[in-house]
Amino acid sequence: MKSKVLNIGNDGSGTSRGVNTDKYNVELDDGGKLEFSFECNKIISMSNTKKIAKFYNGKKITQIARYLGIYQHLLQLKQFYK
Numbered sequence: 001m002k003s004k005v006l007n008i009g010n011d012g013s014g015t016s017r018g019v020n021t022d023k024y025n026v027e028l029d030d031g032g033k034l035e036f037s038f039e040c041n042k043i044i045s046m047s048n049t050k051k052i053a054k055f056y057n058g059k060k061i062t063q064i065a066r067y068l069g070i071y072q073h074l075l076q077l078k079q080f081y082k
Contacts, residue, residue: 002029 065071
């Protein structure tokens with residue numbers, strides 16, 4: 001699957017490069033199509049909504065670190081000790 005969007009981070013740093021995951025790595029679509037229809041009549045179940053939120057929010061410890069404002073510091077420590 002190709003994407004028109006490159007996700008460069010959800011933690012406020014503006015990058016996902018320091019994160020040890022490849023779930024955001026996508027092949028970019030370099031096609032010329034610029035107009036899209038996002039019309040959708042499907043109802044998203046609460047179960048699927050929770051699964052999507054869990055996927056994008058990461059593990060509980062990551063959420064806590066972001067809330068406490070220490071996530072970037074922990075990433076730096078992780079890189080230092082690699």
